[in-house]
Amino acid sequence: MSRTLSMLQLYLALIAGGCGLLGLAASLPTIGAAPLMLIFFAVSALSLLRLVLPWSFWLDGVLAVLGAWALIASLPAEGLMPLHHWLALIASWAFAWLFVERLAAAIRAGKLPETGTGLVIPLIFGLALIVIWEVVTRGASVSPVLLPAPSAIATRFAASTGILWADFVQTFIKSVIPGYVIGCVAGLLVAIAVDRSPFLKAGIMPIGNFMSALPIIGIAPIMVMWFGFDWQSKAAVVVAMTFFPMLVNTVAGLNAASTIERDLMSTYAASYRQTLMKLRLPAAGPFIFNALKINSTLALIGAIVAEFFGTPVVGMGFRISTGVGRLAIDLVWAEIAVAAIAGSAFYGVIALIERGVTFWHPSVRGGRT
Amino acid sequence: MEASSLGLTFPAGDGDIVALSDVNLTIDKGEFVSFIGPSGCGKTTFLRAIADLEKPTSGTLTVNGQTPENARKDRAYGYVFQAAALYPWRTIEDNVALPLEIMGYGSADRAERVRRTLALVNLSGFEKKYPWQLSGGMQQRASIARALSFDADLLLMDEPFGALDEIVRDHLNSELLKLWARTEKTICFVTHSIPEAVYLSTKIVVMSPRPGRVTDVIVSTLPRERPLDIRETPEFLEIAARVRDGLRAGHSYEEVV
């Protein structure tokens, strides 16, 4: 009995090995139909030996990959996947999880370096999701107009880079970026202005909170009506969406400096400007970045929604809505992939800047954000 | 500095809290005054009132012959808070330079002063560190350096040596005395330690709580020049005993026990 496995890991190992054993038995009647699958089942069954022999976690990783490969290689061209192949899906998923569990444990124990391997884990998770998606859509022959397989989406992606790029430029470069910048800067400036006057603050904050709860979907058609079809109306929606989170967060942030820190400034008879620049804005940094991060995902969603309500015939939202109408669902998913990649990258960039600028905050010093 | 029948009340939900009541005290220029008293007796509050961080609700208070507000606007004092209150986004050096920046010192002058005051509190070599990279005692010393970096006539220090161990404390005590002797500053100093109060002060103000008031003002008979071993002289012990008695008298704790 290996002592290096935790309870969860043990269960996963049993599931993986058990599915291998069952799968092996179930493939015997059709032996030779899917040789790769047979090999996978055999090795998975062998992995049960870990209970008596040491079994490196790298082997688990290799098995997860082998399982994924075997599954995809033996997917039927059409019709349903043989029933026992689903066992392979469960087994390779369990191997992947087990691998990740043990990898994380190894990193924690300091046996592996944090950088690099830390990135592998989310990647594996994503890959596992994609493999499951591929196998389920194709194995259960889900209609491509309901959910296309990732491979089909990737093919479409590769074939339509021109369209995707044009849409990306229209939506992201022309609408999201200007809207985001204007909305955030305006939110910040108004927050600073409001902060000076308690009267304005008392008046605007409840309304700001009210507005930030406003469903933007409703604003989108109005903005299209006001600012026309092109990117201006989309940017306007983005401004409206990003303004209030920034306002609310910055006002909270400007109050984040502690009394004693402020008293210190007051003992120096520092001017309002000096207090703002040297104390309150730096102290508000984490709050401002919080808003910047929230807004980075909101902005993209806002622009895309706005494009549902009228556009020139280009843009991610346009392509998505017409794509659904034309049942070009693979193109729709390709656009969604672009949106997700762009959005994550945007978020990542902001998070990196945050690490640099608010290096002093405990949440950053402490490690992961 | 002069306070007459000073009172300060904090409004609170369930009845007001009287933090100071009928405080009469005169502090002359160049004096070293220690405040001692049980927790919550209003020492911090009194210092804050001098610094114009709280407004007295009754009585009058003048600092250098002006209102506390004008004194503050004149940048007449340096304040060392009970907590270090360093800005985490600034290095130690930049933290010490903060008041200098605000008061518009030139950058060469600034660098020179920072160097000098950091050396004084024995933090040379830590200029580029951030506050969270220092131990609590070092942070406290940095905050003392910050208050010393500009030449205020009046120093308000609220338990500045609370977080330090005895040896460092002794060292800083004698440094502070030297500084005081050299610069003729007026110093108001809050402490919980009787020997520290006696060792440093020309005048010891004993306070008692609920409501905060001055129960005793002891003028030290010790000479201005004080080696560390003055603390074993009978004169010293006598003053210390008097302070302890004053403290015990005002101490509500004894009654409870």
Added chain:
Amino acid sequence: MEASSLGLTFPAGDGDIVALSDVNLTIDKGEFVSFIGPSGCGKTTFLRAIADLEKPTSGTLTVNGQTPENARKDRAYGYVFQAAALYPWRTIEDNVALPLEIMGYGSADRAERVRRTLALVNLSGFEKKYPWQLSGGMQQRASIARALSFDADLLLMDEPFGALDEIVRDHLNSELLKLWARTEKTICFVTHSIPEAVYLSTKIVVMSPRPGRVTDVIVSTLPRERPLDIRETPEFLEIAARVRDGLRAGHSYEEVV
């Protein structure tokens, strides 16, 4: 409790920090041991190692003849942290009852113990208050009550009286001595105050930093029965002087100045 050639190193980005190195120490049952030393010399780290909150990187450590881990699982000790660490959402009463809940004491027993220990630290009447309604010193006393509420043989106390003023401190010192005399607990006590260490202990461990090591172990010659005024006896002052010398010797600070 026995430590032999104990070492503990924290891995850090720029070179490891050696917090303890080659510590040899034996503490017998029923002793009262004080640890004294400059800030950062590893006192807290040593206590945490005993409490199995840090793993020594070399040497051996046994507590009650077992590994620290087993001792912890046996709930062999109560720990008073340097900060009060009360849970803000629990009343004082509930905070003190926390270890009892976790260890599965019955509710009547729990109430009785809470009442008794709160009375001991003089907090009767504050049962229903929340921590923020108490002054720092009262919070610290509540945390002492929490460590006393269950009957651990070993008490680990990390500067428990740091935040208190002298009078309260004196009172709690004598209470602690009484408790110790009555219950025959073993107590490990960290302090920055030399008189306190001398007054309380049967054994004083002087430590010095970089790397943390024991430089002197002073066995007290004072009787077990100690009135407060024992602090003015020559015997007391002599031990205190010895401790001060040990402390100064190990103090890197002196070299720098």
Added chain:
Amino acid sequence: MNRILPVLTILLAIIAIWYAASVWMNAPWQTRLNERADLANVPFTEFVAQTWAQDKPVLPSPHQVAGEIWNATIALEPTSKRSLAYHGWITLSATLLGFAFGTSLGVLLAVAIIHNDASDRSLMPWIIASQTVPIVAVAPMLVVGLNAVGLTGLVPKALISMYLSFFPVVVGMVKGLRSPEGIQLDLLRTYDATPWQAFWKLRWPAAMPFLFASMKVGIAISLIGAIVAELSNTAGGGLGVRLLTGSVNGQTVQIWAALFIAAGLAAVLVAVVGRAEHMVNRRMGVRA
């Protein structure tokens, strides 16, 4: 009292600007209408009144919106299909269900992330990525897909609402459950408390303020989710459907009325969560 005055002032200012804007924005069309009807030299006051009373204005005037809200709520039976109260209720039920799903999912994920290294490392980036997927785009397909597996009506809407609202809860709860300081965890270690005890006696109570802060964001987002879902699931009505049909028919007054009801609903929901927070705080002895 001293909170009401500033709010009122700002509100009045907004309404004044709004009236002015609706004159300005509706004027070109009104001029065209008047030209077409051969009305020359309409006096200014009358012209202003005209711009405030258009049938399908670019920007309806405040009293038009207020009138529509009145007509569509108070003046109607709440069970009438024309009543915004009826549609508000439909949206509200999807919102509440979605919020319940979202909060539970968020808390569960946060607990998994806290207690398991592997899920901590693998989940968080993907949870963030999930929010960059434009849900509006996925919603129609999701509705059809759920339909294919037999889920119709309230549940698909609630799931979309959940998709949006779980995010702030995960982020907040991960922060909250990690908020106890090392010393507080050490304390429990000295008592040899089980992970279960540590969770209930320390992590959970410590996370309460974070939970409520996230729930306030979450419930507002839930509402947005429910409305987005209704754009793709018009059967049965709801405020989203009202917005949609208003937009389809160019009935700006109807859009604005639905929008205000939605925002009002959001405000009420946030206030309810705030109220709950207040009560829990009182029980946990948080300082007023």
Added chain:
Amino acid sequence: QDALTLQLKWVTQAQFAGYLVAESKGFYDEENLDITILPGGPNIAPEQVIAGGGADIIVAWMAAAMSAREAGVPLVNIAQPFKRSGLMMICPTESEVTEVADFPGKTLGVWFFGNEYPFFAWMNKEGIPTDGSEGGVTVLQQSFDIQPMIQGQADCISVMTYNEYGQALDAGYGPDNLTIFNYTEMGNDLLEDGLYVMEDTLSDPAKVDAYTRFVRASMKGWQYALDNPDEAAQIVVDMDDTGAAELAHQRYMVEEVSKLVDPSDPALDEATYDRTVKALMDQAIIKAEPEGAFTTAVTDATN
């Protein structure tokens, strides 16, 4: 009773009066049918709904249905109540468009989401590029109202005779200040609202029978609606879950729709079908001539 679900192409309005009236008047019950009518909307693709099993019968335009057929959703037309197209393009006089030759350089509003095919087929026929190149037109994805024309954002906009055109009339536009391009009159019409089902269900005689009864009852509904336009409009308003339908507008719509529907003959006219298919192939909307994309089995059986 046979339960069938009908997915409409758009929100509940008089465009679908026949079905709504048949349901409300109990014509479906008489045929022993239990019909659920699902409204559509701008984000709902009926072709996708039926592919996902959310509906048995959908109302769709032929261009979209044929395109979906190629995308792997085997739709079959079982009846074609709408004989003519209601689609028009209108240009206010200010836009100075009076004939097709004026189009180049103009901005035209078009509906997408499967409604764009007739427009592109038309432009294709006229040889006007739509991809933004020289001498072509700029295409806008238009909202489903006449705001783009009122706002002057587009020179010409798409309207349905029975819906948006009415909004234009209400807004003070009319034949005297509009240039109207009627797709039917130009011979550019593609078949609009038809009834489509999944191909595999047609091999089940019981299903075919249910469809037959459905079409028969629906046509009865249409007949009733055309005979009693006021009542039909009221029924539409009553059956609208959203409460957004306005009686006057629905009344207008019934009137206009009646010009497009032939309640006595639901059968698909093969000549129009061929023309539609040819237009779609010319425009490369579909690549291959569809096989078995319609059946007369149902309409034959209704007689």
